[in-house]
């Protein structure tokens with residue numbers, strides 16, 4: 001292995017390239033058996049596997065209700081609809097995936113973009129403006145939002161608080177000195193089950209809530225607004241989860257703890273090896289809290305690192321390391337929201353300009369993590385030459 005980065009003509013560290021994300025499947029034969037039983041029974045949706053998944057999730061998270069839905073976006077849309085939908089002004093972070101804001105926009109509501117905290121990258125409770133009708137917070141990359149402060153703001157304003165917990169399965173936060181898994185905070189938390197998530201069903205979503213009336217409404221809402229008598233009470237949609245997806249998620253649930261533990265090892269290894277690299281910093285988790293590490297992202301300070309984030313991404317690409325820029329552009333700068341006036345969000349902009357998300361999977365070999373860290377360190381040590389010889393990668397700044 002030479003010391004020359006691939007972008008300067010050295011050998012790529014990964015050939016074939018290292019995938020950014022990869023789903024983990026621990027017990028394929030158990031999944032096959034469950035799916036086979038569903039196929040034989042002829043019950044392919046809204047059947048016993050979905051019911052078991054809902055019961056098991058509710059029990060694990062200590063919530064009264066879990067309603068399985070077709071996706072996290074669907075779940076968020078239906079919760080926002082239940083809160084009033086049209087015209088609703090909903091405080092959302094901008095440093096998130098677009099679906100958070102889309103769930104509001106699909107209801108004819110107005111996303112009110114709110115600044116992020118510098119350390120955890122989650123919504124800043126103190127920056128939530130007066131006059132919003134609801135708050136939709138996000139546990140960014142699995143790092144719990146500040147649920148205590150958000151609860152206080154919501155109570156003071158008398159507005160409902162909902163969590164986009166797309167990344168939250170396996171995360172936990174300290175409440176009164178006790179570590180509590182996400183799921184029971186606010187009026188509802190909505191999880192995603194897509195393949196990149198720590199708990200996956202290939203596709204799907206889960207809404208957890210202690211509000212019986214909301215759970216009841218969501219069960220109708222995912223079925224066109226039909227409580228069973230075909231006299232629909234409101235305009236719902238087909239938001240059901242299939243038995244096949246539920247089977248995958250049910251088996252994955254039994255492996256959630258080991259998945260989070262492995263990701264913690266991956267994240268710890270990245271932190272240990274990259275902690276000394278000039279210009280690299282990390283997302284923080286509040287003391288005692290646990291992140292699911294749905295993603296692992298670094299911030300690149302161009303001046304200290306010697307080159308900008310986009311140059312690092314190009315150099316990693318040459319090494320065969322797939323990356324993402326979560327979340328760049330931030331949602332308030334995306335074309336979909338160009339018509340919405342947003343305040344200046346300098347912290348969000350700064351995070352978005354510097355962020356690089358590195359490969360992380362629940363079975364990513366630690367040797368690969370070490371090699372990615374080595375790639376970043378060697379790119380940094382050649383930063384001046386890269387900027388000089390490959391100017392297209394973007395200079396410092």
Ligand SMILES: Cc1ncc(COP(=O)(O)O)c(C=O)c1O
Pocket residue numbers: 071072073074096097099100138164166167191192193194204205
């Ligand atoms: C923060 C966030 N919210 C919502 C979603 C949407 O989830 P889904 O694809 O299950 O609808 C995602 C998807 O990655 C996400 O990252």
